[in-house]
Amino acid sequence: MAVKVKGLSDNARKTAISELNARLADGLALGMAIKQAHWNVKGVNFIAVHELFDTVHANLQGHLDVMAERVQILDGVAIGTAEAVAEASTLKPYPTDLTKAADHIKAVCERMRDHGEKLRAAIDATDEAGDANTADIFTAASRTADKDLWFMESHLE
Numbered sequence: 001m002a003v004k005v006k007g008l009s010d011n012a013r014k015t016a017i018s019e020l021n022a023r024l025a026d027g028l029a030l031g032m033a034i035k036q037a038h039w040n041v042k043g044v045n046f047i048a049v050h051e052l053f054d055t056v057h058a059n060l061q062g063h064l065d066v067m068a069e070r071v072q073i074l075d076g077v078a079i080g081t082a083e084a085v086a087e088a089s090t091l092k093p094y095p096t097d098l099t100k101a102a103d104h105i106k107a108v109c110e111r112m113r114d115h116g117e118k119l120r121a122a123i124d125a126t127d128e129a130g131d132a133n134t135a136d137i138f139t140a141a142s143r144t145a146d147k148d149l150w151f152m153e154s155h156l157e
Contacts, residue, residue: 005074008131015129017076019122020067023115023138025088027064028080030115031057033094037108043101049155053108056148063141070137091115105152112152116145 005013038053068078079088091111098104119142127135 012130013074016126016131016134017071017074019125019138020071020134021076021079022088023119023122023141024064024067024071024078024080025085026091026115026118027060027067028085029089029091030111031060031064033091033111034060034108036094036096037098037104040099041101041104042099045101045155049101049105052151052155056152059144059148063144066137067141070134090118102156105155109149109152112145112149116142116149119145
């Protein structure tokens with residue numbers, strides 16, 4: 001049985017599903033990049049950076065789960081397979097030859113800034129389409145991404 005959310009136009013629903021799946025692909029790619037950094041980081045501040053990457057990853061995963069569930073609520077299909085993410089993500093591929101903490105932090109931060117910019121665009125797109133609830137999901141994810149970016153960039157000072 002299809003879920004029918006009342007008060008949303010078909011355009012709002014389709015826009016939201018499209019934006020949610022796009023940000024889901026980027027978020028899943030970002031999560032894999034953060035784990036790549038987490039597993040391979042070395043240096044003087046190893047444990048602090050290693051644990052920070054885990055925290056940032058956990059924060060991101062929580063928002064991605066909400067996005068995927070919202071797709072279902074809107075009667076869409078959440079697309080999150082490795083193959084689909086590899087094809088759909090707009091983030092730069094993460095380098096696999098990094099080891100120094102500062103290099104990993106810079107690489108993750110670059111992708112976090114890109115992800116954050118796209119989350120903000122998704123806020124506007126879904127709000128303009130008439131789905132304030134999905135815009136709110138993107139706002140929460142953006143707020144967390146900005147804070148996590150600040151935490152990571154603070155290690156570079």
